[in-house]
Amino acid sequence: xxxxxxxxxxxxxxxxxxxxxxxxxxxxxxxxxxxxxxxxxxxxxxxxxxxxxxxxxxxxxxxxxxxxxxxxxxxxxxxxxxxxxxxxxxxxxxxxxxxxxxxxxxxxxxxxxxxxxxxxxxxxxxxxxxxxxxxxxxxxxxxxxxxxxxxxxxxxxxxxxxxxxxxxxxxxxxxxxxxxxxxxxxxxxxxxxxxxxxxxxxxxxxxxxxxxxxxxxxxxxxxxxxxxxxxxxxxxxxxxxxxxxxxxxxxxxxxxxxx
Numbered sequence: 304x305x306x307x308x309x310x311x312x313x314x315x316x317x318x319x320x321x322x323x324x325x326x327x328x329x330x331x332x333x334x335x336x337x338x339x340x341x342x343x344x345x346x347x348x349x350x351x352x353x354x355x356x357x358x359x360x361x362x363x364x365x366x367x368x369x370x371x372x373x374x375x376x377x378x379x380x381x382x383x384x385x386x387x388x389x390x391x392x393x394x395x396x397x398x399x400x401x402x403x404x405x406x407x408x409x410x411x412x413x414x415x416x417x418x419x420x421x422x423x424x425x426x427x428x429x430x431x432x433x434x435x436x437x438x439x440x441x442x443x444x445x446x447x448x449x450x451x452x453x454x455x456x457x458x459x460x461x462x463x464x465x466x467x468x469x470x471x472x473x474x475x476x477x478x479x480x481x482x483x484x485x486x487x488x489x490x491x492x493x494x495x496x497x498x499x500x501x502x503x504x505x506x507x508x509x510x511x512x513x514x515x516x517x518x519x520x521x522x523x524x525x526x527x528x529x530x531x532x533x534x535x536x537x538x539x540x541x542x543x544x545x546x547x548x549x550x551x552x553x554x555x556x557x558x559x560x561x562x
Contacts, residue, residue: 326481326507326554332543334503335550336535337510339363339471341393341446343370346518348379350525352388354516358536361386363547365393365446365471368433377437384438389546392430392445392467398423399449406449415451423459424466431466444548446471446512469551471510476555482508488521492530495523499534503542508550 328335338355340347343366355362364383366373373380384390399406400415411417431443445467452458452473460473469476472484483502487495495511502509511531515522535544543550 326478326557328543329553330540330543332539333541334499334506334543335508335553336499336542336544337363337508337547337550338513338544339365339391339446339510339547340513340516341365341367341448342397342514342520343367343372343380343393344515344519345372345376346515346522347513348372348376348383350518351513351516351528352383354525354529354532355388356386358532360532360535360544361388361546361549363389363391363444365391366434367393367397367448368395368430369397381437384440387546389444389548390434390438390440391471391547392427392434392443394423394448395426395430395433397448398426398451400451400453403449403451415454418454418459419456420454420459420462423454424462427463427466442468442548442552444469444471444551447473468548468555471512471547474551474554476551476558477508480507482510485509485511486521487511487513487523487527490523490527492527492534495527495531496534499531499542508554509542510547 340351340362343364347364351362366380380390396413398413398415398418399409401409402416427445434443435441443466445463450472452460460470464470474482485498499509513523514520516528517525535542
């Protein structure tokens with residue numbers, strides 16, 4: 304069964320109160336688009352990055368640092384970062400809540416229900432250190448695995464917020480309702496484009512969280528992905544497509560005017 308193409312931020316994470324400031328984009332575009340790719344998958348290196356670079360677009364890649372694909376292809380991730388792609392934090396081991404539906408695959412040591420907030424902070428900090436060794440970047444963004452944030456002693460996001468310039472789906476510097484999230488799983492290029500067009504009507508930030516591209520899990524085809532990139536490339540005057548880190552730097556820089 305396909306997951307819904309669109310999802311409100313509240314469905315994934317509990318967002319904090321946001322600024323009521325109006326956000327504008329660098330060249331007067333109608334909306335910003337963040338293309339991100341979770342879990343450090345082979346198909347992202349093989350298919351997603353070449354397609355992005357063909358269109359001179361850049362994406363955000365949230366690495367699960369214990370993945371074999373990170374260690375086996377470390378040089379390629381380093382090259383991706385040098386070419387302008389963002390490497391984001393997706394923890395070391397990708398912990399999720401085993402009490403949630405569809406998480407039978409979660410190993411006992413990765414069960415968020417048995418983790419503590421302090422343990423999660425320690426893991427996230429270590430992941431940041433690993434990422435620093437790969438790309439030399441100090442500013443980082445974070446996507447919580449599975450969108451699960453509750454540990455045995457509460458929500459851990461407040462304990463790690465100081466480590467990041469933004470946390471995907473839990474942004475504190477975006478006006479309420481300003482961001483929309485999609486998690487594609489098998490959708491066509493037309494469906495992806497229609498989602499962008501629909502969500503851009505009111506402006507704001509459109510976030511598409513991919514996993515596999517032409518392979519691996521929760522995949523969309525390389526053709527569908529390429530169709531979306533072609534559309535975004537051809538409509539740069541309407542949609543500002545950039546890394547989540549760059550977009551959120553831009554958003555955060557506008558906040559002092561609202562104070």
